Amino acid sequence: MALGLGGFRYTDAVMWQSLLFFILLSSRSALGQISYSISEEMPKGSMVGNIAQDLGLDLKRLKSGKARAFFGDNPEYIELNKDRGMLLIKETIDREFLCAKATLCALHLQMILENPIEMYTITVEVTDINDNSPLFQTEEIRFEISEAAIPGARFMLERAMDADVGINDLQSYSLKPTDHFVLELENHADGGKSVQMILQKPLDREKQEKLTLLLTAMDGGEPALSGTVQIHVNVLDVNDNAPVFMQKVYKASIIENSPKGSKLTAVSASDADEGINGQVTYYISNTDKNVKDLFIINLNSGEITLNGHIDYEKTTHFQFDIQAKDQGGLSDSCKIMIDVLDINDNKPAITILSMSTSISEESPPGTIIAMIKVNDPDSGANGQVHCTVSEHIPFIINSPSNNFFSMLTVHELDREREAEYNITVTCSDEGLHHYPPALLSIYTYQM
Template identity: 65%
Template sequence: RQVIRAVMGILLISDKGVSLFALWHIVLLFLVFCSRIVFGQMTYSIPEEMQKGSTIGNIAQDLGLDLKRLKAGRARIYTGDNMEYIELNRDNGRLLIKESIDRESLCAKITPCALHLQMILDNPMELYSVTVEIKDLNDNSPYFQKSEIRFEISESAAVGARFVLGRAVDPDVGVNGLSTYSLNPTKNFVLDEQSDVGKTIEMVLQQPLDREKEERLNLLLTAFDGGEPRLSGTMNIYVKVLDANDNAPVFSQKAYKATVIENAAKGTRLTSVSATDSDEGSNSLVTYHISDAVDNSVTDVFVVDSQSGEVTLNGKIDYETCNHYQLDIQARDQGGLSDSCKVFIDVLDVNDHQPAIDIISMSSSISEESKPNTVVAMIKVNDPDSGANGQVHCTISDNIPFAVNTPSDNFFSLRTEQELDREREAEYNITMMCSDEGVPPLSSSVSLRLQISDVNDNAPVFERSSYEAFVLENNTPGLSIFKVKARDADSNQNARVSYILEDSTVNGVPVSSYVSVSADSGVINAVRSFDYEQLKDFHFRVIAQDGGSPPLSGNVTVTIAIQDQNDNAPQVLYPVQTGGSLVAEIVPRSADVGYLVTKVVAVDVDSGQNAWLSYKLQKKATDRALFEVGPQNGEIRTVRQVTDKDAVKQKLTVVVEDNGQPSRSAVVNINVAVADSFPEVLSEFTDLTHGKEYNDNLTFYLVLALAAVSFLFITCVVVIISVKIYRWRQSRVFYQSNLPVIPYYPPGYTDTGVTGTLPHMYNYDVCMTTNSRKSDCKYSTLGGHSVLMVDPSFSETMQREMRDKFSVRQNNSLRFTPSNDSGEPDGNVHNNRRNHGH
C-alpha cells in the first residue's frame, strides 16, 4: 500500500513533467526497500497567507495510519529551517498552519514554492515525506524603486533618443506578476514596446522638444500585473527641457605658461586657466579637469581647481629631475561639451652662484686721440648656474665714454664709445658690475683704473676776447702798459705758452716801434713816448703759441688808447692878433645894455676837460666896467649904457683858460671904439699910429708889393685852383677839429670913386645881432659903424683922398653861422672876399 501511494505521488507530481523532485523520491523509495525501513510520501497544496491553525490535511488518514500508532510511535514533524510554519496534531493526525506563510518571503521568485517535511515514527521506525506546495495569491501590487524620476533633456535631442526609466517590481509570480507598462501622455515620448517586461524599460523620444513652447513635461509611468483583481504601480517622470547646448567651452588661450622655482612649497599657485561658454544656464557652467591621458607623475605634482581653474603645486619638484612639465586641461560644460588647453610649466633653477669676473687683458693708459671702439680691456665672466641663472650681463658706470660689448659667450670687452678728452677728464675709475638673470639676481663687480695721455689738441685761449688799455701821453719809453694772459688746456710742454707780437703797421710805421711784448709773461711795454694830438689810439694783435709739436696758437686784438694830458694852451682864432695893425670894434653910444660887441673864439687841441675853455676879462679895480664876457661862449656885451664920460678908445684883455690840471691860458687884446661917427674914431686911432708904426710898416709893404708884382704873372694861371684847394683844406681842418673855430680875415677896402664927405663915404657890411642881448647874427649895412683897421700908410692915404675929395668905399663881408645855446658858433666861418691889399 505504501508503494502504491508513493507511485501515485510520483505520478501526481509528474503531471507537470518529470522533475528532479520526482527522481529524488524514486531514489528514496529504493533505499527504503533496500534497508527495510517503512517509507511513504504525501503532497499537499495550499494557498499562501492561510490563517494560523488552518488544516493542511489529515496525514494519518492520508497515509492509512491509526491514530494510536501516531501516539505510540511518537509521531513528529521534522521541518528543518521551516519549523515555524507547520505543526502535527497527534490527536487527530492533522497538519496545521503554525504561522501564516508568505510565499514571496519564503520563495521570492522561485516556482514552484514548497515546504518539504518528514514525519518520523518509532517502534518500528517509519519515515514519511510530506511536501506542502504554497500557491501564489495576487496580494502584491507592482511598484517602482523611485516614486519619481527627473530628466533634463536638451531641446536639441534627436528623435529616437532613449532615456532609461528603470523597471517596476512585483513580488508575485506567474500571472500575478508584472505584466505591462503604460506611459501618459504620449505626445513626445513612447515606451519601447519591444522591451521584455522583466527588463529595464526605456523611453524613446518620438517628437523633438521645444523649450520655448513647453519648458517642462510631467509624465506618468504605470506598471500592471496579470492577477485578479489587476493591481498596478506608478512613477512620476519630470522632464525639464534645456536650452540647446550647441556651444562648447572655449579657453581664452590655447597655451599657458608658468614658472616655478625648484623646492617651491606645496600649494604654490602657478597659473589660472579660464574658459567661457556662450550658452546659458547649466550649459554655461564650466568645470576644469586634468586630462586622464596625463601621466600619473604629473597629476601627483599638480592639481587644478574644478571651479576656478587655478593650477597649484601639489607635490615636490626638482629641477635636476625634470625642468619642464606639460598639462592637458579640459573644460567641460553640463552638456558634456568640452575644450582643452595646454599648460607649460618651467622649473627654474635656484640662483645660488655669483658671477666670477676674470680680467684677461687691460691697458693702463690710452691716448686721448684714440678712435671710438678702441678695446681697453678683455674680461671673462663665468656663472656656474644654468639657464637664466647662468646668463650674465655686465654694465659700467654712467656718464663715461666707455661701453661694454659681448663678442662671444661669457667674454666681454671694454671699449671706448666716444672721443676722449684729457682736458675734461684725465683719469677714469671704471666700475664694472656683472649680474646674472636669476631672481633675485646675484652680482659681482671689479674696478678698473685708466689714465688718459695728452696730445696737443688745444690751442691757447686768451682770458678775454679783446683787450683795451689806456696810457697817458708823454709817457716814458719802456713803460709797462698792461699784461695779456692765455691758457692752454693741455699739459706739460703742450701747455707752455709763448707770446709773439704780430707784424702790422700803425700809420705806416711797424707796430714794433710803438710797443713790445714779453714772450714769457705777456707784458706789453711802450717803446716810445706817445702824443695824444698825433695819435689817439691804435690796435695790434698778440699771438699766443704753445710748445706742442706741431704748435697751436691763438690770437687776440689789443687796443691802446692814448689818454690826453693838458700840454697845450688855448689858441685864439678870433680876433686875430697882428703885429702892426690895430683892430677895433665900434660900439655906438646909443647901444643898449647887452649889446653884442664881438665874440672871442678860441680852441684847445687837447681833449676832454683839458679842452673845456672859459673866458674872463682882466679888469682894473678903479674902472667902472662897461663890458663883460660870457664865461662859456666868449661873447663880449655891454653891461650898462654908454655915457659921455666913457673914453672913445676902450682896450679889453680877455683871458682864455682851459679846465686842465694844471690849467693853461691865453690872452687876447681887443680895442673897442665908442663913438657915433667915423672921423671921431679915425682921429683917435690916427694920432696913435702915425709915428713909429708908419716907418716900420712902410718897408714891409714895399717888399710885399715888389714880391707880388714879380710872381703875379707866374701865379695867375694857378691862382683860382690854389684858392679853391686852400678853401677846401681850411674847411676840412675846421670840420675835423669839432671845435667852434672862427677864422678872422682883415676887411678889404676898395675905392668906389664916389666923391663926398667922409661920414658918408665909407660903408661897411657888419654882422650884428637882431637883439643886442642875443648871439644870433644878422647882416646890416651901417654908415660909419664898423670894425676899423688903421695903420700909418692908410692914414696918409685917407688924408690925401680927403684933400682930393675922392670918395672911398670899403666893403667888408663877414658871415657867421648861427650859434648854439651856449653862444658858440655851430659851423665854420667863411670869408666871401679876401684881399691882402691895403
C-alpha cells in the first residue's frame, strides 16, 4: 500500500536569474543588490553570473577599483574573477551541509570597489538536487503483538529521513505484504507526518507466530530514490490495552547555554493492563541522531533532560516524538516542542570593509570615507546595534542598510585648521555589550 506526502514539482536544471537595482547614496558612492540562483554540487569553475555585465560595470572599473569579494565569517564557496568580470564556483557546494532542511538556502557576500567607494550586496540562492535517498535510522523494526489485539490497533513505525527538500524530499511509503496490516499517515499541525501500521485482520499465534514485512520510503525526485527497513512481528498471547498519553503535545522552553542535566519536562502515559503488560517504557523516536544525542529521556519516569549544549544562534526550536510502549508491543506517541530562549551572549563585531586614509579639504559634505559592517547574531534588542563616533569632529556615522554603516563628512574641511583626525568608532547592542572601539586615522590634503 503506497501513501503520498504531497509537495511541489521542482526542476533539477540549473536556474540562472538575476535581479539588479541601484540605490544612489551620494555622488561619490553607491550601494546595490543583485541575486543569482545556482544548483548545488556544481563543479569548481562553473559560472555563477556575469557580475560586471549585470551591474553595468566596465572591466577596467573592476581593476582600477580593486574589486574584491567580502564573505565575513562564511566559507568562500564563490570567487570573483576580475579579468572576466564573473563570479565563479570556488568550492563545490553541498546544500544539505550548508543549510540542512531550510527551504531557502543562500550565500551572502559583498563586492567592494574603491576610488570612489562602492558596495554591492550579492545573494546566491543554492537550489536542491535529488542526491540523498530516504534513510531509516534502524536496520530493522521489531514488534511483539498479542493475538488478542483487535483490528484498528495502531503501531508507530520509524520514520525515514531525507536530507533533500521540496519534491526531492520524502514523499510516500509502501508496506508489503498487506495481509494483516495497512499503513496510515497522521498529519501534524507543524506539517510533519507520522507513520503508523494498523492491524486490519486478527492475528492467530497458533497459525503464524512470526511475520516479516517490508516498509519502503520513496522521494519524489526523477528518478525517485528509496530506502527500506524490515519489520519483524512476534505474535504473543493477550495484551489488549495500549498505552495512552495524558497529552498529545508537550511544550517546554529552555535558556540557551543551560547546563547539561537541566530538566525540560516529563511525559506520562497510562496502560489499563495489569502486570508486565501494563509496564510502560518511553523512547525518543522519529528524529535525527543529533537530537537524540542532545536530549535524553528516562525509560521509566518519562523525564526529559538536556544532554548537550544549546545555542540559540544555531537553533531556536526543537520538536520530536516520544513513544510509550508496553511490554506487549502496543504503543502510543506524543510530540515534544521545545523553544530555545535567547540570552545576550554575543558582542557586536566590527569589520572595516573599506576606508580612505586621506581626504581633500575641498571634498563636499556627505563624502563617504569608510564603510563598516557590524555583526551581532543575538536576536531582538540583544542584536540591535548602534554605532557612534568621537565627539567634536566633522564626521558622522549612519546606517544605509541593516548591519552596514557609512562614515561621512558633515561639512567642508580646513587643512590649515586640522590636518589629521583620529576617529573612534564605538558599537553596542541594546543588551549593553560593547566591542572594543575601532580607530581610524584620516589626513586632509590641499588640492
